[in-house]
Amino acid sequence: RCYILSNENGKIQLSLRQSRLNPKSKSKVEDVEITCIKDVKKGQLVRGYVKSITSSGVFFGLSPSLLGRILFQNVSPYFVQKHSLYEKYLPEGKLLTAKVLGVNGKEKHIELSLLPEDTGMPSILPESLGLPRYDAEEEKREADDREKREQLKAKTKRRIRNSESEQVWICCPPSSIHFPLLQETKPKKRKMCPTDESDSGIEVYYREEDDDDPEEEADKKKSKIRKPGEAPRLQVSVGFTWDEDMNTMDIPVLNHKEESSESEEEEDPHSKLKKQTKKEKELEKQKKEKELCKLEAALMDPSRQPQSADDFDRLVLSSPNSSILWLQYMAFHLQATEIEKARAVAERALKTISFREEQEKLNVWVALLNLENMYGTEETLMKVFERAVQYNEPLKVFQHLCDIYANSEKYKQAEELYHTMLKRFRQEKSVWLKYASFLLKQGQTEATHRLLERALKALPTKEHVDVISRFAQLEFRFGDPEHARALFESTLSSYPKRTDIWSIYIDIMIKHGSQKEVRDIFERVVHLSLAPKKMKFLFKRYLDYEKKFGTTESVLAVKRAALEYVETKSSLADI
Structure with a gap:
């Protein structure tokens, strides 16, 4: 059973209040129903x-049509920086007791409070969160403000003391001319000290400073007390003699004028130059544009060789994977002995x-x-070598370092x-060769x-013929040709059908042997019983040789x- 409050726009508002359901009952109403702002006091x-x-606070529903606002400082006595914490402890729809702090009937604003001292209820936020209290925060702020004020006062006092300094005037009665020796702020008071007969008519004025510091005042009083018969002393920053004529005072002024005129004369040509540059601005712009055009044309020229580090930087930016450019860049620095x-x-x-560019990296x-x-040193070389072995194929790096050692x-x-290589790469034919x-x-x-x-023992049998052939070729080039010929002959006697070995042997003998020796080899080859294709190849080579070196x-x-x-x-085929 419920009481219908309203039915508007398809929305029905209901009430379960006993005062609505049983209006005749005389039971005490715990929460007085609030229908308008006049019911709130x-x-x-x-x-x-x-x-x-x-962000402006917590909005509190007093009735279906009336809302009140609770400022964050009135929600809890604790200071909360993140307002998301309120959402955790004040979920929407939570029933709470609040105290009315103020009612504005015209604007229909109601200010409420959830503080324990106002409602008599415990704080919304538990003490276990360890949050600072508002009063502690205020005290801290007040203390900070106090410190800032004291610091400002101290600074202003120091400035006043520094800015205030004594100012002395010298008065000469005959000409009544005063020379201010120290130009500072205007004095507050002037006192004239009584002059004795020995003062020769000179009056000394000084300023008495007003200061709140009692110690400074005491020091001043002590300084004012002089011994009887002692004349007041004049303290000036620049020494001068009393006997000089006043005409001498004009000399520095004249000199200054002469210097200023000379400086003006010297400045005149500079000003003329400035005027000239203003007139020739357009010409200078044109010159600069021409120079820029020349530079651009030079940079665009593909045949232009790089002449500076900037040129190389541009090149390597355009082709970052080209090892040739990087090596040229290194050579450029080495020519200037810039090793680092x-x-x-x-x-x-x-x-x-x-x-992916393994060969390019290996080149570098x-x-x-x-x-x-x-x-470099042996240590730096070994460090680079170890790194190179780590990042490349070890065999290639070893071989390149061997070549570097041999060339140097x-x-x-x-x-x-x-x-080391023979131990590590025993099965590699290239290492032995x-x-x-x-x-x-x-x-x-x-x-x-x-x-x-050793190589024939270490390498597999299928590699033996090729290894012997390669060793024989090396012997022909750098060693004993007779021993090389013997190696070929022994190999061909064991493997007579290896036309590739015959071809290599013939090529080497053409380079290093006589024509008779070459013809003897050809005669031996063409009388072998080989496959027709191989025989055709050998006859063709023999014919080419005779055409080149022989007769008709x-x-x-x-x-x-x-x-x-x-x-x-063909006869054998017919049979």
Whole structure:
């Protein structure tokens, strides 16, 4: 059972008050119904519901049509910085008791309070939150204001003391001319000291300062007390003689005038120059524009070589993954013996170049190794080498460092590094061949022969023919040609059908052997029983050689040999 208060716009407002449901009952009404603002009086305790919380306070519903406001300072005795805390402890619809602080009938404003001293209820916010109280905050603010006021007073006193200083006037009776020696603020009082006969008619004026400090006043009184018969002393900052004529006082003024006239004469040409520059502003602008155009054209020229660090910066910005540009940038700094800048460029390149460009990065690492080898120490070189091994394929980095050592004639370090490589990369054919080349260049042929034996033991069998062939080629280039020929012959006797080895042997003999030796090899090859395709290749090579180095008869002889081979093959096919 309920009482309908209103039915407007499809909304029905209901009431469960006993006074509405049973108007005839004489039971005491706990909450008097408030229908309008006239029912609210100052100092009255009312009950209502929390409607909303905004930045201006908590709005409190006293009736369906009447709202009151509670300022945050009247919600709780505690100081709250974050208003979101109120939303936690004052949810919408919460029933509370409040005290009416003020009623404004014209504007229909009702100010309420939830403070414990007003309502007699406990505080909305618990003490366990540890929030500061409003009264403590106010005391703190008052104390801060007091301190600021005292500091301001002290500052003003200091300024007054500093600004106030004694001012002395000297008065000469004959000409009645006064010379202010110290120009300060105007004095408050002037007192004339009694002059004795020995003062020669000079009157001394001084100012008596007013100060609140009793100690300073006492000091002044003591200073004023003089011994009998003692004349007052004049204290001036500049010394002068009493016997000089007054005409001498004009000399510095005249000198000053002369100096000022000279300075004006000196300033005249500057002013003329300024006037000239104003007239020629347009010409200067045109000159600047032409210079800018020249600079732009030079920068746009693709064939222009970079001449400064800024030029290189522009280039590497346009092509950040080009190792050639970075190496040129390093070389530019090295030409100017700027080693640290070259190192910085290399480090910058390693950070800038994309990780996908492995070869470009490796080029920069090799350049940095070269730089440290030439201008750094062994420690710095090893540090860069370790980093390079970490970020690149180790074998390539080892090989490049060996080449760097060999080119810089550091043969001992190179040999040590090769020994390390042979232990670490035993299965790599290129390591054995590179070390063999190094030894042959050093003239160590016997060591090369021993190295070949070690290589054949370490490498798999399928690599043996190729390794022997490569060693033989190195022997032809840097070592003993006879030993190289013996290596080829032994290999071809074991593997006669390897046309690739025959072809390499023929090429080397064409370069290093005689024509008779080359023809002997060709004659041996064309009489082998090989596949027709391979024989065709060998006959063609033989014919090309004879056309180049032989005679018409030798060319015809090769052709006849080729025809005989074809006829024999065809006859065998018919059978």
